[in-house]
Amino acid sequence: MLTPPETEPLTPEDRTLMGPGPSEVHPRVLRVMSAPLVGHLDDSFIEIMNEVQDLLRYVFQTENQWAIPVSGTGSAAMEAAFANVVEPGDTVLVPTNGYFGGRMASMAERAGGEVAYVDAPWGEPLKPAVVEDAFHQHDPDIFGFVHAETSTGALQPNVPELTDIAHEHGAYVIADSVTSLGGVEFRVDEWDIDVAYSGAQKCLSCPPGASPLTLNDRTMEKVLNRDTEVRSWYLDLSLLEGYWGDDRSYHHTAPITNIYALREALQLVAEEGLEARWERHEAMATQLKQGLEALGLELNPEDEYWLPSLNAVRIPDGIDESALLSDMQADHNLEVASGLGDLEGEIIRIGCMGYSARTSNIELVLYALEDALRNQGYEP
Amino acid sequence: MLTPPETEPLTPEDRTLMGPGPSEVHPRVLRVMSAPLVGHLDDSFIEIMNEVQDLLRYVFQTENQWAIPVSGTGSAAMEAAFANVVEPGDTVLVPTNGYFGGRMASMAERAGGEVAYVDAPWGEPLKPAVVEDAFHQHDPDIFGFVHAETSTGALQPNVPELTDIAHEHGAYVIADSVTSLGGVEFRVDEWDIDVAYSGAQKCLSCPPGASPLTLNDRTMEKVLNRDTEVRSWYLDLSLLEGYWGDDRSYHHTAPITNIYALREALQLVAEEGLEARWERHEAMATQLKQGLEALGLELNPEDEYWLPSLNAVRIPDGIDESALLSDMQADHNLEVASGLGDLEGEIIRIGCMGYSARTSNIELVLYALEDALRNQGYEP
Numbered sequence: 212m213l214t215p216p217e218t219e220p221l222t223p224e225d226r227t228l229m230g231p232g233p234s235e236v237h238p239r240v241l242r243v244m245s246a247p248l249v250g251h252l253d254d255s256f257i258e259i260m261n262e263v264q265d266l267l268r269y270v271f272q273t274e275n276q277w278a279i280p281v282s283g284t285g286s287a288a289m290e291a292a293f294a295n296v297v298e299p300g301d302t303v304l305v306p307t308n309g310y311f312g313g314r315m316a317s318m319a320e321r322a323g324g325e326v327a328y329v330d331a332p333w334g335e336p337l338k339p340a341v342v343e344d345a346f347h348q349h350d351p352d353i354f355g356f357v358h359a360e361t362s363t364g365a366l367q368p369n370v371p372e373l374t375d376i377a378h379e380h381g382a383y384v385i386a387d388s389v390t391s392l393g394g395v396e397f398r399v400d401e402w403d404i405d406v407a408y409s410g411a412q413k414c415l416s417c418p419p420g421a422s423p424l425t426l427n428d429r430t431m432e433k434v435l436n437r438d439t440e441v442r443s444w445y446l447d448l449s450l451l452e453g454y455w456g457d458d459r460s461y462h463h464t465a466p467i468t469n470i471y472a473l474r475e476a477l478q479l480v481a482e483e484g485l486e487a488r489w490e491r492h493e494a495m496a497t498q499l500k501q502g503l504e505a506l507g508l509e510l511n512p513e514d515e516y517w518l519p520s521l522n523a524v525r526i527p528d529g530i531d532e533s534a535l536l537s538d539m540q541a542d543h544n545l546e547v548a549s550g551l552g553d554l555e556g557e558i559i560r561i562g563c564m565g566y567s568a569r570t571s572n573i574e575l576v577l578y579a580l581e582d583a584l585r586n587q588g589y590e591p
Numbered sequence: 592m593l594t595p596p597e598t599e600p601l602t603p604e605d606r607t608l609m610g611p612g613p614s615e616v617h618p619r620v621l622r623v624m625s626a627p628l629v630g631h632l633d634d635s636f637i638e639i640m641n642e643v644q645d646l647l648r649y650v651f652q653t654e655n656q657w658a659i660p661v662s663g664t665g666s667a668a669m670e671a672a673f674a675n676v677v678e679p680g681d682t683v684l685v686p687t688n689g690y691f692g693g694r695m696a697s698m699a700e701r702a703g704g705e706v707a708y709v710d711a712p713w714g715e716p717l718k719p720a721v722v723e724d725a726f727h728q729h730d731p732d733i734f735g736f737v738h739a740e741t742s743t744g745a746l747q748p749n750v751p752e753l754t755d756i757a758h759e760h761g762a763y764v765i766a767d768s769v770t771s772l773g774g775v776e777f778r779v780d781e782w783d784i785d786v787a788y789s790g791a792q793k794c795l796s797c798p799p800g801a802s803p804l805t806l807n808d809r810t811m812e813k814v815l816n817r818d819t820e821v822r823s824w825y826l827d828l829s830l831l832e833g834y835w836g837d838d839r840s841y842h843h844t845a846p847i848t849n850i851y852a853l854r855e856a857l858q859l860v861a862e863e864g865l866e867a868r869w870e871r872h873e874a875m876a877t878q879l880k881q882g883l884e885a886l887g888l889e890l891n892p893e894d895e896y897w898l899p900s901l902n903a904v905r906i907p908d909g910i911d912e913s914a915l916l917s918d919m920q921a922d923h924n925l926e927v928a929s930g931l932g933d934l935e936g937e938i939i940r941i942g943c944m945g946y947s948a949r950t951s952n953i954e955l956v957l958y959a960l961e962d963a964l965r966n967q968g969y970e971p
């Protein structure tokens with residue numbers, strides 16, 4: 212017999228989480244994580260499933276029948292969207308303005324799609340005229356865009372203009388709302404979005420593991436009438452229809468505890484009110500932004516596409532970014548994150564999401580950041 | 592604005608879980624589920640990842656470098672195995688003796704494989720001579736088998752004979768250990784298994800959401816030298832290598848809390864000792880079996896392939912199975928399950944897994960089952 216390793220009791224570090232996610236989890240959500248399990252086919256769990264679906268419709272602002280938690284973290288919901296909607300031979304238009312457009316491309320290709328690109332620099336949103344041109348050039352069947360780019364802190368404004376362009380060309384629209392859902396205005400029905408997905412661990416402040424996805428009937432009709440099977444059994448919505456649809460029959464075991472947690476996190480959104488929550492995120496991020504400006508720092512995005520839930524802060528000349536981050540962690544037990552891709556080394560990313568979007572956390576970030584900057588001789 | 596639904600505080604039913612999973616979660620595991628989160632790239636989380644990997648090696652009884660929790664429930668680990676190992680054009684041999692062989696076939700096909708079958712009746716194990724014949728007939732590249740069939744309660748004996756046959760024919764072996772890992776003797780290295788996967792919510796008694804997977808170097812070499820990309824981005828082990836390998840660089844957000852829970856559940860296995868745990872499962876299931884026999888009932892499998900963790904009990908003539916199950920739930924708050932597939936209506940399935948494998952639960956099952964049988968006029 213191979214012998215077991217020696218391990219100590221689990222004592223995770225007590226970090227203040229102000230990075231790009233996970234955000235801090237609300238105590239009420241942590242509490243339901245320790246509730247005993249019921250079976251994934253138990254009548255009482257089916258009632259919880261119904262409630263989660265109703266709450267998801269509310270936070271997505273949709274009357275779609277299809278609103279479910281995918282059994283994995285945000286990228287699983289993202290892949291469920293692309294793997295089901297994209298059929299071999301479909302052309303999929305994706306953006307080049309951040310990390311997650313690249314991930315869309317990879318998922319679309321693996322689903323058998325042809326990828327075309329609509330360009331914008333990293334850190335800037337797509338311009339409707341450029342999207343229109345890309346539609347004329349590529350005639351895509353599916354258009355994916357990122358509403359809130361976690362890698363750059365850029366918000367995509369003008370969403371209804373983009374969806375209008377796509378629908379005039381007969382395409383389906385898939386929106387990434389990973390860093391906006393429950394924190395920044397996002398409206399599936401009013402903005403005419405066909406498919407949207409998100410993660411639990413950002414503005415919903417829930418542990419990752421069950422991830423929101425919604426599709427309208429028009430798109431589900433495409434999914435249910437595919438010529439070829441979806442390339443993932445686990446994420447095949449035509450099979451998941453048996454579990455999350457009327458039958459409630461077995462497909463795979465749902466992540467029961469994560470569903471409990473998501474229900475509680477969504478209920479907290481409902482209790483606060485979605486509009487009030489959007490306002491709180493903006494107010495807290497404004498406090499952060501003003502504090503950053505008082506330190507002589509500036510955000511990377513212009514005001515018109517500033518993303519309150521994820522603040523990309525330009526690093527002043529001569530400052531070593533990785534020392535900045537490690538000092539904030541070592542001296543203040545605080546997590547913020549570095550830049551990615553084209554913006555690596557140029558920005559740090561400060562989240563302002565869900566339960567983490569509160570005054571005491573903002574004040575700690577400002578204090579710790581000033582302290583870490585001064586360690587490198589920076590004077591505000 | 593669409594308005595939120597009315598929901599009450601979460602109060603899951605207090606069920607005794609003696610079905611095919613989830614089993615009851617140990618109080619220590621429930622407790623760590625409510626620990627605050629750290630980031631999925633935090634140094635302290637990377638240490639937890641290392642510990643989970645060491646503990647997984649122990650429960651799998653392997654020295655494989657590759658032992659990871661897949662970010663989803665058991666079927667995600669299963670699909671990770673097939674989606675990565677099967678390349679388009681590979682022939683995949685799967686069994687017909689239970690529900691999960693069929694799922695293997697579907698996953699293999701979606702990965703681009705050609706499926707061939709090795710036959711045994713539902714509820715019986717594969718015979719080595721029949722496997723040998725199937726190898727001669729189909730010359731498969733990959734052979735999948737189910738070590739512990741949750742749908743039928745049948746254990747696959749003679750595993751080293753099966754892996755020998757496969758390796759003599761140059762094939763890779765994928766073993767489903769969903770209902771055996773941590774509860775029934777299972778040895779990856781000694782039995783020369785190339786790939787094995789499992790779930791968390793069976794004999795490990797952990798909430799589902801992060802699922803054990805291991806591959807040996809020979810198989811990882813095949814995966815890392817594929818001609819075509821894996822058809823799932825989320826489950827692509829060549830990308831996950833960046834996160835779970837030496838780099839610890841970002842791929843997707845891990846289900847942090849589920850990893851905490853899995854660590855604690857695996858640590859409980861290590862503290863009890865794997866062999867002692869196998870013995871406990873067998874002793875508890877023996878107590879159950881004797882009690883069932885005293886009620887005049889019999890198990891569906893022969894003794895030589897009886898699966899202690901999942902007991903398939905034949906329903907006596909004239910007994911209405913669904914009334915039996917609903918009476919046990921209504922009168923005793925107890926979950927056991929019906930049969931599936933070819934054995935639907937013929938058996939009920941009683942789990943004896945992990946923390947649920949204890950005397951008080953066995954006694955409740957026997958008491959409740961007798962009571963429910965008497966409701967239908969059955970006299971032991």
